[in-house]
């Protein structure tokens with residue numbers, strides 16, 4: 168409305184769970200919560216909520232807020248602190264790369280990872296892997312194969328490789344019978360997976376929209392031209408907050424946001 172407000176985000180879309188916990192705080196700061204023509208999406212929940220927000224509203228900046236009911240926040244990352252920082256334009260912006268997977272005329276994109284699983288859970292997938300059109304693995308038998316981004320490497324990639332990486336793309340193989348290690352490749356590289364015995368099922372992040380790939384089908388996984396713009400990602404991924412989510416691993420007491428006054 169009034170340009171002289173100088174408010175960067177006047178109209179925001181709010182999505183996720185337990186929205187009543189944050190709605191009053193957003194409204195109290197003079198923002199409007201709307202369902203169209205918004206210039207920011209506030210994703211209240213966990214990592215999955217951010218992925219869902221990015222999938223539904225690509226191209227719109229996101230502010231992920233951890234749901235304090237399931238993930239207590241550290242003092243620095245209470246709702247009030249984060250929302251105040253947003254309005255003061257003090258939240259850092261992170262531009263995250265995204266992945267795309269192409270199968271014939273179908274395309275899907277992801278922020279974290281894209282994996283090809285076996286459609287038939289009871290039997291293994293048999294596949295070949297090419298990196299930049301060069302045969303990398305001739306025939307692998309396993310549960311799944313896929314690629315993760317740097318941001319996504321803390322999710323499924325870590326659970327199957329027990330490793331992380333800081334640059335490039337991670338190529339991982341889940342439960343393969345051959346001796347094959349995960350590897351980190353250049354972020355301009357293209358991974359091609361040819362299904363020998365499937366069918367395969369492509370899953371991008373936590374999307375319910377999957378792509379079925381028949382035997383001899385080939386999928387390409389590579390960096391997408393799209394990017395995601397996230398505000399306050401460091402806070403969202405904050406190690407102190409994370410410790411609070413895993414209290415059994417709590418090495419020392421950290422004051423949580425809901426306790427401070």
Ligand SMILES: [Zn+2]
Nearest residue numbers: 241244405408
């Ligand atoms: Zn924190």
